[in-house]
Amino acid sequence: MRRIGLIFNEQKKDVLQTAQYLIQWLEDRRVKVFLTEDHQKALGKADAERFETTVADNVDCVLVLGGDGTLLSTARALAVKGTPILGINMGQLGFLTEIELPSMFEDLELLLRGEYLIEERMMLEARVVRNNTTVDRFLALNDVVVTKGSFSRMIYLETYVSQHYVDTYRADGLIVSSPTGSTAYCMSAGGPLVSPEVEVMIIVPICPHTLYARPLVVASHQEIKVVVRSKLADVAVTVDGQHGVKLEENDEITVGKAPFKTKLIRLKGRNFYEVLREKLRGEGGGAYG
Structure with a gap:
């Protein structure tokens, strides 16, 4: 070097x-x-x-x-x-x-x-789709989070994994985390800690208004889709807690494994x-x- x-x-x-x-x-x-x-x-x-x-x-x-x-x-x-x-x-x-x-x-x-040594970390790739058009695209190392804005009001997030319907979460938001991000917001919201060697994605509802909504771990080759079903709520998607985009009703956020990896020196x-x-x-x- x-x-x-x-x-x-x-x-x-x-x-x-x-x-x-x-x-x-x-x-x-x-x-x-x-x-x-x-x-x-x-x-x-x-x-x-x-x-x-x-x-x-x-x-x-x-x-x-x-x-x-x-x-x-x-x-x-x-x-x-x-x-x-x-x-x-x-x-x-x-x-x-x-x-x-x-x-x-x-x-x-x-x-x-x-x-x-060089340790490779899986990254996430996310897209915001509005009226069948991609309006934003970004990478994340930790997580992609869909969350409510300034009003204390639940939002409705219709969630799919590889086109299979999972649930419509009534919650403050939803975290899609990488293994690296499992020690960040994911952990604070009750998600599991995942070794960075395991390539998976973790879905964690934030303060869900139901007893059965629990974190879900899915394979990295799958695609997660979250559809905003809230009409009057202030909703946004943030990447690694740093980059944010305001969302509208029926916007779709798709998250999958990125084609790139972060290389960390150990x-x-x-x-x-x-x-x-x-x-x-x-x-x-x-x-x-």
Whole structure:
């Protein structure tokens, strides 16, 4: 890894200073660091090498300095190119990030020595169909969520799996999660934790107004379709909690396995179950702010 892109969340406390230290440390080891145009301006490095996240064909990997949200947005941007991503936690939980700040330079030595693995994560592809026309299309690493808006009113979501009718959920919303997203909103809504090695999709109703509505796990080759059957409700679909689109009555949201995967760099040989213990029981040493 001698050509490394750097993405960071400019809203995080001390991130600019940390980015400066990181760039200097890498350059001292003869690593070329590439920045986006916005990050060049933020750091005052107009002469730095530049890369675009939608292309990223001039870097070997991308370091993400921030929290899980920054990594999620980077994963969607880099999905088509399949550029490997290494997350450095400056957020709170940091479930997807690999490195904590106190051990950043020590861990990056492993990267430069080639002591790492690349873990591929299944992504979701979703479409919004209105009057038989696709009006929006997007990728997600964690989840696609159909949810009610500002009014405290149930919505009606007619749900199908591979054209087979499942149910019309009366609920606050519906989550379609990837295995990676099973530790996020899916878990908070009562869904199962799923190893990222298992390629499935998880359907989780949010606060359903019925006792029998439970999470449903389906095969990744299937297609999930959700039809909005609410006339007066404010309904939207969100992707990874970041990108949102307002929906209308009879809009269809289809979700399936994407043809792309997110490639995450793993350094320490920790397995999924160790990360579960550390992060979900509060044993991780992530930075806050």
